[in-house]
Amino acid sequence: MARTKEPPRGGLLRYGGHICSCYFLQPTPSGGSTRVYLPQTHLDAHTTILSTAFSTVLTQTFEAARPIDEIKYAFPLFDGVSVVDFKCQVGDRTVYGLVKEKDEAKKAYNEAVKRGEKAALLEQLPDAADVFITTIGNIPGDSQVVVTITYIGELKHDAEVDGIRYTLPTSIAPRYGNYPGQLISASTLSGGGISITVDITMSEDAPLQKIQSPTHPIAVSLGTLSTSPSDALFSSNKASATLALGETELDADFVLQVVAKDVGAPQALLETHSSIPNHRALMLSLVPKFALKPSKPEIVFIADRSGSMSGSSMKTLISALQVFLKSLPVGVRFNILSFGSHHELLWPQSKLYSQDALDEAMKYVGKFSADFGGTETFAAIKEAFETRTKDLETEILLLTDGDIWSQETLFDYIKDNTRDGAVRLFPLGIGSGVSSSLIEGIARAGNGFAQMVGFGEQINGKVVRMLKGALTPHIKDYSLDIKYPDDAVDRVSDSLKLNLAFSDDDSNQDSSERYALRNKPISLYDADAAEKDEEENKVVSEDRFGHLPKISHPKLLQTPHIIPPLYPFNRTSVYVLMSPETSNAAPTSVILRGTAPQGPLELVIPVQVLEAPGATIHQLAARKATQELEEGRGWIYEAESQDGKLVRNEYAGHFDAIVQREAVRLGVQFQVGGKYCSFVAVE
Helix, strand or coil, X not given: CEEECCCCCCCCCEECCCCCEEEEEEECCCCCEEEEECCEEEEEEEEEEECCEEEEEEEEEEEECCCEEEEEEEEECCCCCEEEEEEEEECCEEEECEEEEHHHHHHHHHHHHHCCCCEEXXXXXXXXXXXXXXXXXXXXXXXXXXXXXXXXXXXXEECCCCEEEEEECCCCCCEECCCCCCCCCCCCCCCCEEEEEEEEECCCCCCEEEEECCCCCCEEEECCCCCCCCCCCCCCCEEEEEEECCCXXXXXXXXXXXXXXXXXXXXXXXEEECCCCCCEEEEEEECCCXXXXXXXXXXXXXXXXXXXXCCHHHHHHHHHHHHHHHHCCCCCEEEEEEECCCEEECCCCCXXXXXXXXXXXXXXXXXXXXXXXXXXXXXXXXXXXHHCCCCCCEEEEEEECCCECCHHHHHHHHHHHCCCCCEEEEEEEECCCCCHHHHHHHHHXXXXXXXXXXXXXXXXXXXXXXXXXXXXXXXXXXXXXXXXXXXXXXXXXXXXXXXXXXCCCCCCCCHHHHHHXXXXXXXXXXXXXXXXXXXXHHHHHHCCCCCCCEECCCCEEEECCCCCCCCCCCCEEEEEEECCCCCCCCCCEEEEEEEECCEEEEEEEEEEECCCCECHHHHHHHHHHHHHHHCCCCHHHCCEECCCCEHHHHCHHHHHHHHHHHHHHHHHHHCCCCCCEEEEEEC
């Protein structure tokens, strides 16, 4: 067996514990500090599922016995969700959140605290999109602290039941590596009452068939919602599920599976924004079902054998790998790479699938145990890229409990090494503590898709469908056209030809006028220079992006900018933000096109116009767009000037700031939090 040893990194700590908690830092005699948790008296989660999207209102109540200058409330959210509302009640005072640029939000919070006002700041932790921190200042004694956030997101397709999957994460995944913040091992926390309610409404032509939870006992009421009046008529597309646990803490993610008729059928929904005039958003959602001839690639299984995989996690991994191996088709090559703090390959090079190769691999997997130490995921994935068979397409299937920090470094490496489309990654997250931001981030960077499997869940269906996805031919040229009643068609990619200008002030001047202004002689002695410098510094501090060139925004902003590969039994959602400059007519259909090895692909999806104005689809689109920008991709990376020059080349020195400005614009305009935007609430 090929084996590569790498020493574990120094100073690595494993962090764990529940983070649905409220705490403050108390100095210790040694000069350090320790967390002191406030007792939790109640947790309430009310979720509304509308077809393939959801909105959750999460409320937690804590008791503060004595005055506290500042407390922190940390909680997990699944990767990709959009935080769209935030409020905090301290005693009898309530403050409401507003999205601002991150530094501006922090400044507003600090100033309010100095004035002695009630204030709160909600921000995403760096390098972990599934962890948010709320900082709350000036807490009086003998008071209640009630934190309420509303977040929205897409629902994943659950291949095991061929339905949709809703997850309420309740604990942070244990992570391996140095965390650049204040997350330390949690102490004992007083539990409180827990109440979870999920109201489900599917489209009228999609009656509900099954509602179940593989993780918790639930009560299900078919035909009505929890908010319905007592005399409401029975409706086959509505239901409500509840979970109440009294004083018991929820120590595992709550998972709900919903099965309805034709839940995977293609649909396109058009929403008109409720407060931004003439702004619309389109959501295209489908679970592909097509019959394309499978490819015969190389398949590399990366198996996590670190210490955190002991017990049920390792049993699940072994079972999954055995199903994978038995399901491989004749003609593929395969190999297995085990990893922890070091890694080893079953064979120096992958072998052609045969009975002898299968027997050797099954025997190898059957002896697996969690004995490889720490979790060095990056080194294992790098090894898989470097040792793969270069003249074949390679599919990497990663099986892990997903517990590392420094995720962006890993994502960047995967993204850089999959640009040519020859390699794809498919992560399978195992256990209830999986980091969704890690698993989903690997899938996005690696052009594959992710699946999660909790303890006690059936895995055969998920494993087989993931393998079918890995054997799907590589298709990299999907495109969208939007068709209107008069047969006019908007090609979304055409919107990337932009008008560029150096600043707002000179946007209407031709190049000769701008040249003359920029080259006007400057006096070497100006009596008012100091005063002007002070004024200019004030302007720069108030608008950190004011010096950047002005760039128009596409009238049709598609996200993901590059439509990812479509896989059978895996839901894909694509959004288009339609600015007021687009046609006033409502689109009639969306045309999805692509090219497979067997020939051209095309799907025409009728557009359903939502009757009531809203903001949900806009906010889902805005969050997906900002997430792309945060991860180093998105529309602006491919945007061109009218003469065909890439914006990122034309303004290379300013481009990072231009990307951040666009993420802030989307976050503030549509009120969604993220890496560059935070919620701030002050009196």
